[in-house]
Each structure stands twice: as C-alpha cells, then as structure tokens.
Amino acid sequence: MRRRRTLRARWPAAIAALPLLASALAGCGSSSSGGPVTMNWYNFPDDSGALQQAAERCSHASKGQYQIRYNKLPRTADGQRQQLVRRLAAHDAGVDIMGLDVTWPAEFAEAGWVREWTGALKARATADTLKAAVQTATWKDRLYAVPYNSNTQLLWYRDDLVPVPPKSWAEMLAQADALAKAGKPHYVEIQGAQYEGLTVWFNTLVTSAGGSILTPDAQAPSLGAPAVVAAGIMRATARSAAADPSLSNQMEDENRLAMESGTAAFELNYPFVYPSMKANQPKLFQHFRWAPYPGVTAGRPATVTIGGIDLAVGAYSKHPDLAFQATLCLRNRDNQLTNALKGGLPPSLRSLYQAAELTKSYPFAADVLNALDTASVRPRTPAYQNVSIALAHTLSPPAGIQPESTVSDLRGQIEDALGSKGLIP
Amino acid sequence: MSTSAKAAAGHGRAELSEGARQERRLGLLLCAPAVIVMVAVTAYPIAYAVYLSLQRYDLRFPAQAKWVGFGNYGAVLSSPFWWQALWVTALITVVSVAIELVLGMALALVMHRAVFGRGTVRTAVLIPYGIVTVVAAYSWQYAWTPGTGYLAALLPAGSAPLTDQWQAIGLIILAEVWKTTPFMALLLLAGLALVPGETVRAAMVDGATFWQRLRLVILPLMKPAILVALLFRTLDAFRIFDNIYVLTGGSNDTGSVSILGYDNLFTALNLGIGSAISMLIFLCVAVLAFIFIKIFGAAAPGGEPERR
Numbered sequence A: 001m002r003r004r005r006t007l008r009a010r011w012p013a014a015i016a017a018l019p020l021l022a023s024a025l026a027g028c029g030s031s032s033s034g035g036p037v038t039m040n041w042y043n044f045p046d047d048s049g050a051l052q053q054a055a056e057r058c059s060h061a062s063k064g065q066y067q068i069r070y071n072k073l074p075r076t077a078d079g080q081r082q083q084l085v086r087r088l089a090a091h092d093a094g095v096d097i098m099g100l101d102v103t104w105p106a107e108f109a110e111a112g113w114v115r116e117w118t119g120a121l122k123a124r125a126t127a128d129t130l131k132a133a134v135q136t137a138t139w140k141d142r143l144y145a146v147p148y149n150s151n152t153q154l155l156w157y158r159d160d161l162v163p164v165p166p167k168s169w170a171e172m173l174a175q176a177d178a179l180a181k182a183g184k185p186h187y188v189e190i191q192g193a194q195y196e197g198l199t200v201w202f203n204t205l206v207t208s209a210g211g212s213i214l215t216p217d218a219q220a221p222s223l224g225a226p227a228v229v230a231a232g233i234m235r236a237t238a239r240s241a242a243a244d245p246s247l248s249n250q251m252e253d254e255n256r257l258a259m260e261s262g263t264a265a266f267e268l269n270y271p272f273v274y275p276s277m278k279a280n281q282p283k284l285f286q287h288f289r290w291a292p293y294p295g296v297t298a299g300r301p302a303t304v305t306i307g308g309i310d311l312a313v314g315a316y317s318k319h320p321d322l323a324f325q326a327t328l329c330l331r332n333r334d335n336q337l338t339n340a341l342k343g344g345l346p347p348s349l350r351s352l353y354q355a356a357e358l359t360k361s362y363p364f365a366a367d368v369l370n371a372l373d374t375a376s377v378r379p380r381t382p383a384y385q386n387v388s389i390a391l392a393h394t395l396s397p398p399a400g401i402q403p404e405s406t407v408s409d410l411r412g413q414i415e416d417a418l419g420s421k422g423l424i425p
Numbered sequence B: 001m002s003t004s005a006k007a008a009a010g011h012g013r014a015e016l017s018e019g020a021r022q023e024r025r026l027g028l029l030l031c032a033p034a035v036i037v038m039v040a041v042t043a044y045p046i047a048y049a050v051y052l053s054l055q056r057y058d059l060r061f062p063a064q065a066k067w068v069g070f071g072n073y074g075a076v077l078s079s080p081f082w083w084q085a086l087w088v089t090a091l092i093t094v095v096s097v098a099i100e101l102v103l104g105m106a107l108a109l110v111m112h113r114a115v116f117g118r119g120t121v122r123t124a125v126l127i128p129y130g131i132v133t134v135v136a137a138y139s140w141q142y143a144w145t146p147g148t149g150y151l152a153a154l155l156p157a158g159s160a161p162l163t164d165q166w167q168a169i170g171l172i173i174l175a176e177v178w179k180t181t182p183f184m185a186l187l188l189l190a191g192l193a194l195v196p197g198e199t200v201r202a203a204m205v206d207g208a209t210f211w212q213r214l215r216l217v218i219l220p221l222m223k224p225a226i227l228v229a230l231l232f233r234t235l236d237a238f239r240i241f242d243n244i245y246v247l248t249g250g251s252n253d254t255g256s257v258s259i260l261g262y263d264n265l266f267t268a269l270n271l272g273i274g275s276a277i278s279m280l281i282f283l284c285v286a287v288l289a290f291i292f293i294k295i296f297g298a299a300a301p302g303g304e305p306e307r308r
Helices: A003-017 A020-028 A050-061 A077-089 A107-108 A118-128 A133-136 A169-181 A195-209 A222-239 A251-259 A275-280 A320-330 A334-342 A350-354 A356-361 A366-371 A384-395 A403-418 B002-014 B016-053 B069-078 B080-114 B119-128 B132-146 B164-195 B197-205 B208-237 B242-247 B257-267 B271-299
Strands: A037-043 A066-073 A095-099 A146-150 A155-160 A186-187 A266-269 A287-293 A307-313
Touching: A003 A356, A037 A077, A037 A320, A037 B119, A050 A066, A050 A266, A050 A320, A050 A334, A077 A095, A077 B257, A095 A320, A107 A307, A107 A320, A107 A384, A118 A320, A133 A307, A133 A366, A146 A320, A146 A334, A155 A366, A169 A222, A169 A266, A169 A356, A195 A222, A195 A384, A222 A403, A251 A275, A251 B069, A266 A366, A266 B242, A275 A287, A275 A320, A275 A350, A287 B197, A334 A350, A350 A356, A356 A366, A356 B002, A366 B132, A384 A403, A384 B132, B016 B271, B069 B271, B080 B164, B080 B257, B080 B271, B164 B208, B164 B242, B197 B208, B208 B257, B208 B271, B242 B257
Parallel strands: A037 A066, A037 A095, A186 A266
Antiparallel strands: A095 A307, A146 A307, A155 A266, A155 A287
C-alpha cells in the first residue's frame, strides 16, 4: 500500500523533471512498465559537466527507453574500486554501467562482475578504437569493457632552457646536469611517491627497454635484464642533480606545481598540465613545449603506459541490453569530443585526433596519438592491485633502489601477489 | 588447600535454598533479552571473523574459498609488515597515552580548582573532544601540507612533515593528544571529585607541600579513576585508525595495525588475511586489558576480592 503510493508519487515528479521526455512517454504506452528504465552509471567524479551532459544527451536520444543517472564515485582510484567492489560483491542490481580504471577489467571479469561484449556490440565497441585501449579491456581474449577515455604521458620542457628535447633518459639527465652546473632550473619532474604512479614509471621503462613485468600468460613475473636497466635508470635519476628534493613524495599534481613554480626544466606528465600552465603561468607558458617521452636506449622510442577509463556493463544489471546500448552512446564521437574539450581527457577514438575542434585546443594531439599507438599496457591480471602495491612498495624510495637485488625482491613479491598469498603493506 | 576450598564452594552451591534458586532463575530470565542481543550483535560477528580467518577467502572468488587452518595467522605473524605496523602502533599508544595522562591531570586540577568561570573552562577544554575526528584530522592535514597550511608555512621551505616517517608519527601523536586529552581530563576530574576535601586539608595542616599532597594523598585515592582512564585510552589508542587514515594514509611506514587490516580487507579484498589481522588486534587488546587488571589488581573495576 505504502509502496504503491510512493511509486505513484514518483511518476509526476519524474515527468515534471523531464519535460523533454514527456511527449515520448505519452506516446509510448506499449512498453511494459510504461516509462523509461533508470540506468545507473557509476563513474569518476567529473567537475567539468561533460559526463552529466553525455548522460542527458543519451537519455534523450533513447526516446524514452532509458534515463541515465550519473553517480559520482569517490575521487581516488582506490575509493572508486572499493565502492564498486562492495556493490558487486553484494550483487547490487543497481550497477548498470561503470567506469573502470584500465587496470581493473581483468579483475572484474575474472570475478564475474561484468558482462562480455560479443558479436555486433563488440564490433561497434572496437571500431576506430585505439588498439592499446582495447587491450586494456580484454581479458583471456574476450572483451569485457569498452574504452571511454585514454591518457598517456609526454615530455614537457622549457625551450628557454632546453633548445633540443632529449631523446633518451641518459641524454635528459646529462642536460639536467649541465643546467645545474650553470645554476639554472634543472629538475626532472616525475612521479616518485609510493603509489600507482611509481608503478607506471617502472612499467614504461621496463617495456621501453624491451621487457615486461609479467609473462604474456600473466602467470609469473618476467622482469629480467630490461627490469634491471629500468631500475638502474630510476636510481640514477633519483641520485642525480635532476632529482627534485621531494621526488619520493611527488605525484602528478606536485610535478605540475613544481614546473609551474619555475624550478624544473623537464616534466613527464599527462596533458592536463598544458591548460593549467596556460592559466596559471602565462609567462612560462610561452616557453612550454612538448616532445615524445624519452626512450631507454637511443634509437628506440619509448612505449609509454596507457591510462584511462573503460566502461563495463554490470553482471547483475536488470537491463543488460539497454545498458550495452547506453554505454555505446556514452562513448560515441560527440560525447568523447565534449569530454576531451571540457574535461581535457584524450579520447579513445582514433579519428577524433584529426578533428579540427580537438587539435585547436590540443596542439599536441598528434604526439598523444603517436604515444597511444605505441603505448604499453600495465600487467593484465586479476591480482593487479596486489602486484602494483608490491611494486610501488619495493621501488620506493627510488634513490634506495639496488637494481639487481631490488629486481630479485620484486620477483618473489610478484609471485606472492599473483598467488594472493601473504599481506599487502 | 585450594581443592578443598573449591569442593566446599561446590558443596555450598548445591545447597541453595528453594527461594534462592527461584531468584536465580528469575535473574537469568531477566537478563536473557540483553544476552541475546549481545550475542547477536557482538558474538556472532566475532565468531564469523574467527571462521573467516581460518580460510583462504578472496571476496572476488567466493567459490574458491578453502580451509587453511592457522595458515593466515602464520602468514601475518611472519610478515615484516605486521611487525612494522605493530611497532608503530605501540609507539603511538605509549607516547600519546603518557602525554595525555600528564596533560589530562593538569587540566583536571585546573578544572577542579577553578573558582570562577568553571562552566566556561570546562566547555573550552572539551571543544577538541567535541569535534568529529575526521574533520579535525583534515584540518591538521591541511595545516601541515605545504601550500595549503599555516603550520607548514612556519617550517623551512621545502619541508613536508607528513611525508617523513618520524615527523609524521610525531604529528599523528600530536593530533591524538590534542583530540583526546579532554576525555582523559574528564575521567580524571571524576576521580578528583572522589578525593575527600578534609583529607587534603588534614595533609595541608600537617605541612605537606603541593607535590607531597598530590603524590601521597590525591593520586593514591584516585588510583581507580586513573586506571579506568588509562585502560580506556590505551585500548582506544591501540586501535587508532581515523587520524592516520586522513593524515598519511599509512604511507612511509606510518600505518597502524588497524590500517594494515583495512588495507588487506578492502584493497586486497583478502577476507582471510584481513580477518586474521583483526583477530590478532582483538587478542592484543585483550592482553592489554588483562595486564592492566593484573598490575593494578584490586583497584581495577570488578577486580575487588570477593567479600561474600
């Protein structure tokens, strides 16, 4: 009785709130429940309004089939994962569409929390999409999510200090050293704190040296000589003049601030630093340039780690078919363009990188696309979280790395993490 | 000797009169509802945690749960992370409770002897305790972060105290002390009220100085209240979580055992290991309580020797 009253009370409110849908509702009495299905979309919190706009556009385009509600997850990646995991472990039917960090699809797929994309849906999901981005959403040769936005790092530098951008780490450290001797700003800004960013740095270096953290079947650590080279570069950077004094505590935003304060000559960071520099330091901005991420060995371009968000359909959703359709709409060309322009996140559709609207505010679009085309993927395993925590813990602080013994420590810890044995720090 | 005493006690028990037995039954019946509620809300979760701690259980793969006996306890106790966290927790507990006891005693004396503005003094002292811990922790965190905080601005440029192990532990202790000293003071104030005024005046007449009165008269009479205050605060401090979670998140080896348990439960989703850590924390707390009662003996609440 009470339940019916609240339901009845909800319809006028819903219709009043959605004048756009009112006519569609009136004309479409044939659907069983008599109104649009509510589609819950859980994704990272977006302050630009791009995600909310996409949700409204797609709800409208569905012609009354569904109404997407954008639910903001916590700010930190760990917080986002915890909330999704708690809901999914409890078989929450209210999770229809979710935004997963590119490192989670393997875990969620193995746990049976997300639906597989097959047939025509899969074809639509992968058309024109960056290859590395599709890889992040793939687990055991099946597609479990569709790339939403991508992300990758470039080398940002000041051309008043560095006339020719370095091609390799050795070259960059030598340039920083020369700048230091000349008494000029010389720091290399990189993420050295004990967190995911440190794992990203290591992954980029290991793959750039031709190796990988895990074997292709993700059953064991691979590491080997390329990992020793990578660990050696991290140590050398941390112990050279290039190292910022607070390197071991720096994350992306501290790097951005240091570059904007004028103490650094180089910065390895995501494209969000560009509009920020433009807004905060117009003077430095005139000398703010970008180049591809430096390689490990000269002549071999770096394979930079890909980041971003993949959208997945919840296994316990009551309306999976509509959820697949809604997901494809949310990541369509128009919505990705809005997200790139408003939210500043690089799209996952290749063709967008040639769009004039994008290149106007993203002068570095071609370099980002180039980096994404050759990007490396972080280890794909359901135990990724444990592997990454072990990596970051062992590699921190970078100045304390002893390449040979650190890599052999890593081997044991990764084996434990893959077997979900032992504790995480 | 002891066996005969026991036998006598058993004998005496069997000889309860009919009335006494009925009274007993009524008593049991009357407390049954409370016992049932207690069992439902505390015993069941504890038992379930024990059950989980004996399994290899990953939240992601419930179907693969496996009985491993005490394997999880072995894994925790042989891990350097556990000992590191335990050592940090013990350090924070001992230092913060010691400082709180001294400061709390001073505040209690002030509150006790304040002649005018008593209400104002007591309210002012209690303000930190009234602020939500997480809110207070965030304000400390901002204050100590370079760029956003007024306290960090007082330090030499380039120093980020929350990112160094020792400095961060010091700041965690500071936040704890600031937050819970009023609680300590309140408990001690209650104990202070128990000290008869005439005893203190008599000591005064005998020519005892302030320190002598405090050491030889007031403190011994306050012993039960001090014990309760120390016991409460030690157990609370040992389970510290919110301040660390906000201030450092446990990075740079500043995590307590509760942070370790949380990370293993909610980030690693390892219910087996996480429950084993929780059980070990529970055991540590039980041991602490036991030690307190043993040391302070009869002064402990409920620890008085049987008189009947």
